Amino acid sequence: MFYLMIWLILFIIAFIVLTVYYLIYTKKINQCVCDGNENGKKMLDFPKAVVSVTIMLLLSICVVNALVPTSATTVSRNNYAVIDTSDYSYLAYSSNFNLDDASFAKLFQKDENMEGYTRKEIKDGDFNFIIFTSSTPPDSFHPDFLCYVTYTGDSTKVTAMSHNGQFQDIHTSQKGGTSAIGDFKNQTLLIIGNWEEESLFSLTMGVYDKLGYENYEKSTAPEEAMEDFAFSVGAVLIKKD
Amino acid sequence: MRVKLRVTHFHKEEIIRELQEKDIEICEDSTLVLYEEVAEDRILCKKEDETIIVPLGDIIYIESLGHNVFLHLDKAQYKVSKRLYQLESELPENQFIRISNSVIIARNAIKKIKPALSCKFILTLKNGDRVDVTRTYYYKFKEYFKI
Numbered sequence: 229m230f231y232l233m234i235w236l237i238l239f240i241i242a243f244i245v246l247t248v249y250y251l252i253y254t255k256k257i258n259q260c261v262c263d264g265n266e267n268g269k270k271m272l273d274f275p276k277a278v279v280s281v282t283i284m285l286l287l288s289i290c291v292v293n294a295l296v297p298t299s300a301t302t303v304s305r306n307n308y309a310v311i312d313t314s315d316y317s318y319l320a321y322s323s324n325f326n327l328d329d330a331s332f333a334k335l336f337q338k339d340e341n342m343e344g345y346t347r348k349e350i351k352d353g354d355f356n357f358i359i360f361t362s363s364t365p366p367d368s369f370h371p372d373f374l375c376y377v378t379y380t381g382d383s384t385k386v387t388a389m390s391h392n393g394q395f396q397d398i399h400t401s402q403k404g405g406t407s408a409i410g411d412f413k414n415q416t417l418l419i420i421g422n423w424e425e426e427s428l429f430s431l432t433m434g435v436y437d438k439l440g441y442e443n444y445e446k447s448t449a450p451e452e453a454m455e456d457f458a459f460s461v462g463a464v465l466i467k468k469d
Numbered sequence: 470m471r472v473k474l475r476v477t478h479f480h481k482e483e484i485i486r487e488l489q490e491k492d493i494e495i496c497e498d499s500t501l502v503l504y505e506e507v508a509e510d511r512i513l514c515k516k517e518d519e520t521i522i523v524p525l526g527d528i529i530y531i532e533s534l535g536h537n538v539f540l541h542l543d544k545a546q547y548k549v550s551k552r553l554y555q556l557e558s559e560l561p562e563n564q565f566i567r568i569s570n571s572v573i574i575a576r577n578a579i580k581k582i583k584p585a586l587s588c589k590f591i592l593t594l595k596n597g598d599r600v601d602v603t604r605t606y607y608y609k610f611k612e613y614f615k616i
Contacts, residue, residue, distance in 0.1 A: 254584060257616045261582050270616065274584040 234292050242285045249277050305366070306395040306404065308421025308429065312413070313376070319417065320391065320408045333418055336360070338376040345374075346469050354381030355433050355462025361469055366422065373466050375419040377433055379412075381460050386412045388441045390454050392432040393419060398467075399426055409436070409444070409454055428467035434458030471499040475513060475550075477522055480505065512556075514540050514547035521547060525564060529596045530574040531556055543596050566613050568592070569603040 253274050272280070309321040311330045318330050338358045341347050345360040358376040366372055379389065389412040394405035412435065423429055434455040436444065444457035455461045471494045476484055484503070485495060505513065511522045529541045533553040540547045549556065557567050567573045574594065581593040590602040590610065602610045 250584070254582075257582055257584065257590075257614075260616045261579050261614045273588070273611075275586055275588050278586065 231292060235289060238285055238288050238292070242281050246278060246281055249281075250274055253277070305372075305422045305424050306427055308393050308405075308419055310391055310393075310408075311418040311420060312415050313418050314413060314415040319410060320406060333420060336374055336418070336420075338416070338418075344370065350464050351380075352462040352464060354379055354435070354460045355464075356380055357431070357462070357464040359464065359466055361466065363469065371420045372422040373420075373429060375431060375464070375466060377417045377419065377431070377462075379414060379433070379435055379460075381435065383412070383414045385437045385459075386414070386435045387438045388412050388436040390434040390436070390458065391417065391419070392434075392455065393421075394430045395423060395427045396430060397424075397426055398428060405429075407454065409434075409441075412436075423468075428465060430463065430465050432461065432463040434461045470494065471496040471501065473497055473499040473502045475502055475515075475520055476505040477513075477520055481520075512540065512549060514549050516545075516547050523547060525560070525575075528565075528575050529578045529594050530572055530598070530600060531565075532600075533571040541596065541598065566610065568606050568610055569601060570605070572600050574600065 253271050256271055307321075309330070310319040311317070311333050312319050313333070316330045316333055336342065342360055344362060344364045346363050348359045348361075350357045350359065356376075356378045358378075360374040362370060362372045364370070377391075379386070388409050390407065390409035392405070392407035394403045396403050419431060421429065432455055434457075436458050440457040440459055444454055447457070470492075472488060474481065474484065474495055488495060505520075505522075510525045512525065512528070514521045514523050523540060523542065527542050529543060531549070531553065532539050532541060538549045538551065538553055538556070540549050551559075553567075553571065553573065557565075557573055560573065564576055565573050566576060574592065578594045578596075579592050580595050583591045583593075585591055585601075588604045588607045590607070592600050592602060594600065
């Protein structure tokens, strides 16, 4: 927004300069031609002045653009992926991940403490959440949080499982994220992600029997309400310590 | 013998009488033309059937429209039998300048000049008419007026 203002100001300045130059140029040539006052000093043609100012304006815009910080610092860090730990494949993602290969996640182990992370175990309903949150400053190599989710309830009647991950700004409570429902394999899921400085992450899991899944498919309910059709739901709020 | 007359009214009757005495017929279809010589600072023009001599100083601009060339004065307009390029070569350069393929203006006839974005000037003349200095004549015009 700040840089848009600068561009707007540059355009306004160029417009004012050209307008003033036009008035001065017109007055001078009228004095020369109509009144016969020749003072020997020639001004630049108005069309040439327009071209010159346009070139200077474009150069100024290029300079301003060169000073704009790279887009990497303006892109939101809020993103996460859901990985099936049985085969280390992606089930879902919310931003740029290497979609072909989630094998890097093998580096992480849910049953052990990890250096640079705080480990926590939470049980909610039929779901176990093992949460790791980073205790070091964010960098490009380590995720800000990891969450292993395991369904511990009766899996015989489960047809599908859903996840709903939402980032929430702690000041504005503004939310944003994704949700998905897919086949149930009774596998442990790994949710791995990064967040903005002022965000927390809420994760809601649900399991569906055949009827519940069919009812959801037939309904016009939004994805945020899919857990209404689940027979078991578990949720956790992941935030920085 | 048949003759076409191009003389002012000052001498017309006398000339007609003398020609008739000599059995010379006056006819507009004739290819022989009797012109009255005019001073260098004047142009012979025509308005309807009347031939008029116009001083150069009264001319605001000369405009060519199709096959006709018109002289524009402050409050009048006359037809000239010459082509524009002929007038351009005959008129004094320090008093007249050609500004487009169809217009010659008098130097002192410009009331206001406005530059346009595309190498043109828009001139408002003393009789209120507006004419354009086209791109072809733009730099010649600038050099003429030293602007």
